[in-house]
Amino acid sequence: MTPIENTDYKFGPGQALIGAQMLFVAFGALVLVPLLTGLNPSVALFTAGLGTLIFQIVTKGKVPVFLASSFAFIAPIGYATQTWGLAATTGGLAAAGLLYVALSFAIRIFGSGFLHKLLPPIVVGPVIMIIGLSLAPVAVNMSTGLAGDTQIMAKSTALIIAAVSLGATMLTAILGRGIMRIVPILVGVIAGYIAAIIMGMITGESLINGAAFTSAPWFAIPAFVTPEFNFAAIMFILPVAIAPAIEHFGDILAIGNVTKKDYMEEPGIENTMLGDGLATMAAGFLGGPPNTTYSEVTGAVTLTRAFNPAIMTWAAIFAIVLSFVGKLGGALGTIPMPVMGGIMILLFGMVTVVGLSVLTRLGDALTEPRNMVIVSTILVVGLGGLTINFGEGFALAGIGLSGIAGLVLNLILPNPAPQN
Numbered sequence: 001m002t003p004i005e006n007t008d009y010k011f012g013p014g015q016a017l018i019g020a021q022m023l024f025v026a027f028g029a030l031v032l033v034p035l036l037t038g039l040n041p042s043v044a045l046f047t048a049g050l051g052t053l054i055f056q057i058v059t060k061g062k063v064p065v066f067l068a069s070s071f072a073f074i075a076p077i078g079y080a081t082q083t084w085g086l087a088a089t090t091g092g093l094a095a096a097g098l099l100y101v102a103l104s105f106a107i108r109i110f111g112s113g114f115l116h117k118l119l120p121p122i123v124v125g126p127v128i129m130i131i132g133l134s135l136a137p138v139a140v141n142m143s144t145g146l147a148g149d150t151q152i153m154a155k156s157t158a159l160i161i162a163a164v165s166l167g168a169t170m171l172t173a174i175l176g177r178g179i180m181r182i183v184p185i186l187v188g189v190i191a192g193y194i195a196a197i198i199m200g201m202i203t204g205e206s207l208i209n210g211a212a213f214t215s216a217p218w219f220a221i222p223a224f225v226t227p228e229f230n231f232a233a234i235m236f237i238l239p240v241a242i243a244p245a246i247e248h249f250g251d252i253l254a255i256g257n258v259t260k261k262d263y264m265e266e267p268g269i270e271n272t273m274l275g276d277g278l279a280t281m282a283a284g285f286l287g288g289p290p291n292t293t294y295s296e297v298t299g300a301v302t303l304t305r306a307f308n309p310a311i312m313t314w315a316a317i318f319a320i321v322l323s324f325v326g327k328l329g330g331a332l333g334t335i336p337m338p339v340m341g342g343i344m345i346l347l348f349g350m351v352t353v354v355g356l357s358v359l360t361r362l363g364d365a366l367t368e369p370r371n372m373v374i375v376s377t378i379l380v381v382g383l384g385g386l387t388i389n390f391g392e393g394f395a396l397a398g399i400g401l402s403g404i405a406g407l408v409l410n411l412i413l414p415n416p417a418p419q420n
Contacts, residue, residue, distance in 0.1 A: 127402060
């Protein structure tokens, strides 16, 4: 690659405004994960900023990426929180970060190719699909105003709000130009919020919880959580980390293509993976969602040609500062559920499509018997509700069980000799 100029780390006040813009681009997706899983948005902001700074230290400020909440863990966080509690869930998330750290050392020893051999597209693709498909009922329920078994607002009202939110997100993603094209979630939230205000005026319902904002203080320390280490919760969450670990390679390649630098070599994929792992561990220890590199921010870097990694330092600083603004968390708490539900319909479907795109890399090989056996087993095990219990208090199910099933099948099933 021919390097582009201005990719060296140069920190100063001149990058502050662009850094704020990068946080703005990431903000919608960043806070969406905690809003959907019951984690604290302010903690998520803090750990995103802290995680980005940790990543920059480990990679010596060479890679212009921003780390924030990972969508891959939404379903596992929701299930784990209901089953083992929030503290045990965050302990499992910290363990997922430790897995990334272990992978980074394995890469140092065996080279980056071993991970692709261990977890090829035939395993990773369907696991990513399950992450999206398993969340489909959650998106539909929220879009219809259903919280558990409770209908919190009229179904027709909820559907209208969700449709406006979904439509605005779709149109912005398809027709948006410049910075607008990479902030469709924010546009969808704003449009859905306005629709909720209008529907409340028409129906006479109170659809927005204004007290969440008015009662919040201007300054508040984020509600950090002390993790507990529950073996069952850890073993449930760990397999979910497989897909994001593989995606990390793609994210680093993507930003390298933008800046025309080979980050796989310098600072090295082993160090970017280490930075991601330590950032996720820090988030788990504080009660935040796991971190991942954000493609939205990579898109913004492409658009603005702002390649100086110090810009991400400013974005991280702003995220940490905003995490102490209590009114911001209160404002996020006023967003009506169908607004988020409408956006989720699109986002969770897109996660599924990402998994499908991974599988399409196989081409005609996808229809080979061995590959069809692996894919079909992963999909049915992951979506069919199969649970395997290992003694008291420990069971594997859903995404975790399907990931392990795919991993084992890929290792033990024979590769038939090619036909002449």
